[in-house]
Amino acid sequence: MELLDLSFFTSAIRMISPILLAALGGALCARVGIFNVGLEGLILAGAFSAIVGNYYSGSVLVAVLVGALGSVLVSLLFGLAAIRLKANPIVAGIAINFLVLGLTTFGLRAIFDVKGAFYDKNMEGLPKLDIPVIEGIPVVGKLLSGHSPLVYIAFLAGILLYIFFYRTVTGFRVLAVGKNEAAARSLGLKVTVLQYGAIVACGILCGLAGAQLSLGQVTMFTEGMTAGRGFIALVAMMLGQSHPIGIVGSSLLFGLMDALSIRLQGFSMPTQFTAMLPYIITIIAMFFLKDRGADSQLSGQQSSR
């Protein structure tokens, strides 16, 4: 078996899309000064609502929309606690993770009357999109074509977020809120509105991430199916310094390492060590970012101190 071949890169691209979407959502929150640890819960809420939407409507589009809606509702609850009630965002985020884990498992029992996982063979997953012209090109075609629409949306969202932050007035205001909330408020910016806007947008992005999880590869929901992806998204966001292009880069790094760790299992290495690879590489990568650490604190990311 080749170590690096085409399917390696396609699987990497597929794996990073939920992480990328959620990390972009997290970056939006970080840029308005709210550190969102609840990404894991938001993705899980999206994944579950998408399956509920799919089961009752039978339409994939409705399912994705319901997934986004479910995640937005949870993120509004987070916003209510963090903005309106001035709760510590880190504490509220951890609470959201727990709440959603409980709610979705409870929902499995209450709605579908199953435990652990829900699967229905009549449910339809996300379609694979073949892009007409690119599909024909030999290597690039296989790499870029034939993914679910949400994979393309993930990368598109990164570019759009970049344009939003650095080329639009509202984006500039969002950045201002993150740099210095008090100063932004004194200039008459509607800080609270911008913060709620960012949180709703984060909910939508995480909802899409969840929909990709539950409708992408296999169409089913399992208890706690996010399996730490929300935290990885958090890491990708911080590694990318809450900069959209940086996040695309760090998510790509993470996806490649994840794919590599699966591939290396074929080479008689203990699976635990190959599975460690993405985390160790990420820690190493953080050493190289140390000089820009001070900058990231200015950009509204909460430091550990």
Add this chain to the structure above:
Amino acid sequence: MNLQRKLQQLLRSLVQPLTAVLIGLLTGAVAISIVGASVLETYKVMWDGAFGNFYFVTATLARATPIILIGLGLAIAFRAGVFNMGAEGQMVLGAVSAALAALYVPGSGIIKMLSALVAGFLAGGLWSLLAGWMETRFKVQLLISTLLLNYVAVLFAGYLVSSPFQDKSGSAALAQTHMIDQAAWLPKLFQGMSVHMGFVIAIVLAIILYIILRFTSAGYEVRMLGYNPFFAEYGGINKIKVLLFSMFFSGGIAGLAGTVEVLGSQYRYVEGSLTVPGYAWTGLMAALLANSNPLGTAVAAIMLAALQTGAMGMERNTEVPLEIASVIQGVLILFVTAKITMNWWKVKKKAGDIHGAA
């Protein structure tokens, strides 16, 4: 006057968590009525499951033991103003090191037990110190590094018990170590009950930590660093030293949590036995609930453990699913730092002032 102020302060610090508990229970009530069960009856069954008889009380305390220790460890870090998210990895490494020490250190039972306790503490502490060192030396943000090190620690412990140190004697090839010699076990507190000596260790540690943080200069330095790092530095506190010490003890106590689980109830390290029940996150919630007060953390940990054991009893005896407990927990934590009651308090106070002026 002074006493009255102190009493007011105590009341004020209690109003916040109590409101959160109330909102949590109300949400639980809504969820229970959704599945069509009687709210009061279900809560009664839940209470019985946690405190119904002596056996259930000891089961609750046994479950609370690792949660208290994790919470105490995190409380130290939080007091120093560092957000240690790595309790899970520190606990697991502590547990596996303790199991290996108890298995392979030669000597009598008591030596094995002591060396296991030391090994567990050191493993957790050093793992946590690694993150602290990366923060102080290289400015690698501790919040992320501790999170990432969790995965590395859990996977490494999994490797140790699935390959070099696996117990292959049983019929099923589980990922676990051999069983520890009975002489090295932590004794049970009551015959046939699950609560063990670890619970006493946890409570004693809570009291010691409370005294250290409250009354000693080392505790003052830790608290000062958390309140205002710039002032602490200005006041001549060695920021790096205090941070590293806090991280070492924070991780060490988390390691101890894993150790007492191994020595007191599992008698071996079984993969997933510490991560699946989510001790680390529950401990984190206990520390948050109590605002990092060591004694409060112990109380909060017992309460959360009771919620979990109660929910298990509820699932055995009613149709209501176990997950109600995590819903209640989530809501409880969500509102625990919210400033709902503060408003209420201010309004009341203002009304009192007007009354006084008139």
